[in-house]
Amino acid sequence: MASPSLVGDARTFSLDEIAAWPILMQAGTSGVDAIYERWFESNNVSIRRAFAGNSLISLCSLTIAGVGVSYLPALYFAEFVRQGELAVLYSQPELPPVRYYAVYRNDGPQRLYSHVASLMREFCDFSKPAFHPRAPASEQR
Template sequence: MLSLRQMEALVWIAQLGTFERAASRLGTSQSAISKRINELEHTIGFPLFERSQRGSKLTPRGEEVLEVARKMLLLQDDIATIKAGRATTMAKRIRIGITELTAMTWLPRLTAAVRDNHPGVVLEPEVASGRTLYESLQSGLLDIIVCPEFIRDTNVTILHLSDVDFAWMEQPGLTGLDEVVPLQELVSYPLLLQGGRSGAGSHLSKWLLSERLVFERVRVTDSLMATVGMTVAGLGISHLPRRPFRHLLESNKLRIIETKPLLPDIPYVAILRQDHPSSFVLTLATMMQELCDFSEMI
């Protein structure tokens, strides 16, 4: 069985160069140090040192174990610090899941605010579709996610962040529709749709079903930016958030198709599990409510 005493012996042998010096530093005998290392090598199944009369040199795999040993001793120090009631330098890692739109707009503001106000917290972001993020949250792989609101479960807490204004967009001149048009006039054009695992794509699909609209051709992608690129290329029409892509509208690379009825706004939310053990996750969700801004691309 691995022990901290074995790890301590390994670290000091590596630092001082010999078993004898490590024994002196730890106030024990050389035979006791040798016993700890022998027990550790027996447990892991391979030698840690290339022993010689000139000293003890770590094997390549021994160097890997040394890094783990150092981390274990640091964790021991952190536990001792917590026990003494003092502040620990140990980083709190929060795994957040976000969709592309958040990554391209206000994620830098969030990470900067966490860094400035909570220096002991490290955010570990994952970018994926809404449904993929939700599955990772439920399985415990993520601590909190930001995505379009598309599901309600009793075991999660959902905090509203913002309603995002979406519009139909095209390459200028693709449809030739210059005035406000009934939705039915769009169904003959290819629809560029984010896939079923996308929260925004799921919202649109449900809304089209409620309006009894069926597009003749649908091209599916899981990427928001791929949808934008395909729209700019004139491969079809798409529903995109207005404000983040206004630079493409102003440069005449995209054009809004005005329709009746208008596309509904899509609510974006923060979702966390109610049984999450860290109180900071709820603090982070509150920060998200204050900082979220989907209007500006980075």
Template sequence: MVTLKQLEAFFWAIELGSLEEAASRLHTTQSAISKRVQELESALGIPLFDRSKRRVHATAYGQEILPLIAEMLNLRTRLIDIATAKEHPPRTLRLGVTDLTALTWLPQLIQRVRSSHPHVTLEPIVDTSTLLVERLRSAQLDLVVVPDAFREPQFDTVPLDSVEYAWMCSPSYLPEQTSMKLQELQNFTIISQLHGSGLGQIMKRWLSENQVSTEGGLSSSNLTAIASLTLSGMGISYLPRKIFDDVVQSGQLQIIKTTPAIPRIPYALMYRKGAADELLRFVTSVVTDTCDFARMLPGYFTTSVPRSSTR
């Protein structure tokens, strides 16, 4: 018998490219994922994994049924959302997010909340994480999604995903250079997040621990502005790697590998203790399920930008 657990194990193993990442996504063990896929192969009577390769790859039959599995899992999600929903009076839930969330999975979150709670208005506020947390303290926001740099006793904190950042620059800024020691970055213009942001605080602390100064560099609180400056050849910046993959592949940006590399940046959902009612708990569960910082809005950063060799 084919089960949804078997289907989602196969789907996420292929989608994420490894059993380990699929296990992390589904909050189980790698051996459990492997067992579910084997059970699915046995139930269907055909191999789904191409085990001749090092990374997880689907066979031709596996690729053929993958869209059907995705559709079944999406229907399961919609069914759960509808079943979980109850009648609520009209209400506005104020959600604070940084631009990284706004550019990746925020539309999917709003769509899911609307479909299950049509009388609820989810009002997204996009700002720097420091200002969002200040507004959460003063009850101007109901919950926020920010880098995990604001642990405070008055907040309940729900860990979400972590984001891989990489140093990037225009190929015209550093021709034919793809690696260097971290401290060598001081010889160039570093484009960074303002220190008032959660990401800026985490990066400033990490760079300081590694004796790297960003003095004389450029800074902004806006991801689009930082990307634009980087694409224009104004310096080196740290950008979320997954959502800039297409820009790197197109040759507009190149990755500069450093020793040590940037640590993954954890993100979290926060709300005030004692403020969590049934609706907020439901939205929290949808946030944890929807959160995907690799889900870039199509074509957002793929437009060619004039380059310069200014340092």
């Protein structure tokens, strides 16, 4: 994603064009960043990391301000795209998909761990978090 003021009307770019901008990323512990950094390297593209933090809100704010481009969760930041503050960019070739896993230890309360993993599969879609749990269908009006 990028600020429309940074990229104009274009939405598809080569990897070299994307790499010409500063890349706003999370800190080195982000699995997404590790996957994308390796992917850029495998495509012989050198990127300039301009920010390394652990706050997606900070990354979003810097991206909206036009400091650089970043990869942000599309569902979570969809409202900024709808409002025209962020533009979704596409690369040629496309960025690799990122899979998320629920991993848990096998030396603890297995039923609890398994239940939490099930809840994550059911509810985690990377959209904005719901601050109030969904009411069961029988309680909805």
